Amino acid sequence: MFRFIVRRLLQMVLTFFGATFVVYALMFAVQDDPIQALVGERPITDSQRAALTERYHLNESFFKQYWYYVKGLLTGDLGTSLTGRKISDMLAGAWPVTLRLTLLAIIMAATIAIVAGVISGIRRGSLFDNATLFGTLIVLAMPIVVLAPLAQLIFGIKLGWFPPTAGKNATLYELLLPAAVLASLVVATELRVTRASVAENLRADYVRTARAKGLTRNRVIGVHVLRNSLIPVITLIGVDIGALMSGAIVTEKVFNIPGVGFNLFRGIRTEDGPLVVGFVSVLVIVFLVVNLLVDLLYAVLDPRIRYE
């Protein structure tokens, strides 16, 4: 178990450096005018140019620049956005509402996916199963840029069941609609994985043994099948947190929620290079940490993994 953790940690460190390097390189490598890329299509004065060159060590080699960048990341200094505010402050302000939104979305998605997935898996071919499969297919294919505005239009504006926007200190109810939209990104795959896993496990040999032991059907499914079936789903849910962080950008924009995604979007619009890179880097780190935790969770759930 210990070796497993160490190995995963090392992998994570490697991936961390790799991923942040990729983000950094995507923004800054091989350019004629890196400063222009930083500020986008805005015109720039010479003194600003000099200041930026100083700040971003553009006189030095590319790898050194990356090193400064990583050092900054690790010490919490994300630099300053082109609006003058410290990026870490902006992040701290935007984070709470995004966290609540994402958590709500995950809980909604996981609950629906597991409950409906288990029922579908047990009653394969039934009306419920076919309806669910069809429903998930639609939701799966519906891009978030379609779902978010449409949901807002139908449920927020036309029907008025939910408020069409949510502010920084939004209540749970106000976050329900955007969280549902966000959840739609991942609920379909989670449901299908649960369904497939349950269906497969129901046919497993150990189920036959459990029945031969005279255990009740409820126990066979609830204790024996479920524990095995949920392993792939739980890990998927963890990975989906990363997907949700990406989807939050569109959702927050549509529902006007001033979270991480919204600020990131505004940064893109205003071509605020440092902000974009800073926020994206932090999101990448969060994603990697979550993935690591999920892998560890996988080892806890599946004893076969622990002894590799």
Place this chain on the structure above:
Amino acid sequence: MSDLNALAAETPTRPPAAPSGKSRSLAADAWHDLRRSKIFWAALAIIVVVLLMAIWPSLFTSADPHDCVLSRQHKGASGGAIFGYDFQGCDVYAKTVYGARYSIVVGVFSVLIAGVIGLTVGLSAGYFGGWLDALLSRFVDVMLGVPFLLGAIVLGKRLSADPGNSNGVLAVTLTLGILGWTTAARVLRSSVITAKNQDYVAAARMLGAGSGRLIFRHILPNAMAPYIVVLTILLGINIASEATLSFLGVGLKGDAVSWGISISEATGYVRVAPGPLIWPSVFLAATVLAFIMLGDAVRDAFDPKLR
């Protein structure tokens, strides 16, 4: 596995002794199932219509999507403009039809790029194994460490800053292609490793077949089916991603006609005119759905475990 499953699964198509039994190859079995699948035909129908729109937009509308007259702002349906007019006075139906072309072009070419990269990486990692596999797999891990949309935003912004990229098609296509190959590569690597370990490959190798021959005649044909499935689904996903990127302003721009842009522009006026939001959304969703359903149907047809 138990007798039960063997019995339930193994019925006349397999045993040679049965008089009515016809032994079918996996591909023939798959086609047989596919033909009966309503989802397959529905998806195919939608794709054909969208392709037609992309290739011959004039078949569907004689209007010009760039012919925008402000005085027509948010007018309802009239004449050939069956979906009405948007906030700039453009014909929504025309924009929707012409939007198909951009979506298909970006989708197809980005998948081609991703497909080629994925093929190279997956095949090399799977076939040669060893340190090459380890290296490439770590590389894929790193790429997957960056959530897709975030990476696409950063890369998209970077590429669109390039002059000479007036409508963003090249930038978006490259972005999606560069970032989209990872899952496909993993799938291919898996298939290649499985195929490589089959007995018939060992037999061919013993008979003196070189790597090239082994790869192209023995391994790839068997590994291709799931790969094509993944690429088909990727096509749907990329079309959706293009719309998302355009929606956020890092995708298509300028005089490109994109469903994503249309949707983005329409959200601001949705209380006044829902039409310009709804119609591109429907077309986008239907197209994405069609490709994903197609990929799904093909995958299910080929999966022996679901029989």
Place this chain on the structure above:
Amino acid sequence: MTGVTDIKAQIDALPGLDPRAPLLHVEDLHVEFRTRDGVAKAVNGAGFHLSAGETLALLGESGCGKSVTAQAVMGILDTPPAHITGGRVLYRGVDLLRLAEEDRRKVRANRIAMIFQDALSALNPVYSVGFQLAELFRKQRGLSRKDAKQRAIESLDQVRIPAARQRIDDYPHQFSGGMRQRVMIAMALALDPEVLIADEPTTALDVTVQAQIMGLLAELQHQRTMGLILITHDMGVVADVADRISVMYAGKVVEEAPVYDIYAHPAHPYTQALLASIPRLDLKGQQLNVIRGLPPALTDIPSGCAFHPRCGYAREICRQEQPPAYRIAPHRESRCHFIREVLGV
């Protein structure tokens, strides 16, 4: 609390149960599988009986219906696609097929238990061996966790697993193949059943371990005067252990006889052919005997005697009429029109 006496009393109270009736008597069992591509007739009138302390071997090739028969007796077939379309399974006079599931469940593991071929896949990989054993005591006997765990350790001891107390919390994949099979045996015998059905218990094991496991089974059976049904396709294993053999083909028992008689004087062409096909050292250098043809697809069983397409003695009548079970001697039956020829009398 009152677990043991409770369940036993409940079973004894089942209507029709007669403690002096034969332990297990399967009569004319029919099981079919309804699938998309047709109906597979897996069991077509199989029947056998078992008494306490006896070992009956169910012998036959893969797909002949022996496992399905066993699972039908246990009541663990997946319905659908399986359907039991006829016959009786009499446990001490009570027809298990007509029992409510609630009662049927009590009989399982308490009176009739089963072990399977591949212990690795037959045990739940995510729960410890102790958990899976203790579960029996907790759920079927109402024992506390502590008591159940203690009994679990004792069960492992009984099947000679060394250091049982330390290994009780280990997972199935941490045991070797032979040890795992012992764990399965421990699980099956935990509640002191009267019948144990062993479905190919040693097929997945190597030869030396096979011998150990068969020895263990024999010893445990003897200790408890249990009835043992051994399902196998391996004639070598059977010779040592079985008292009687029932040979199955295409879902029917084609011959039933005490073990010595089967080997010395087979009374059915199929049995004869099976015996002839066993490779023997003194046949070295000669061609192996095989039974020509293939077992029939269960969706398309030949008319009359199912074996006739492959049988050297087959005549017209074999194609038209299913042979009834001819009684050659007490406990010796064969379903063949030409027994005399086969026996050479």
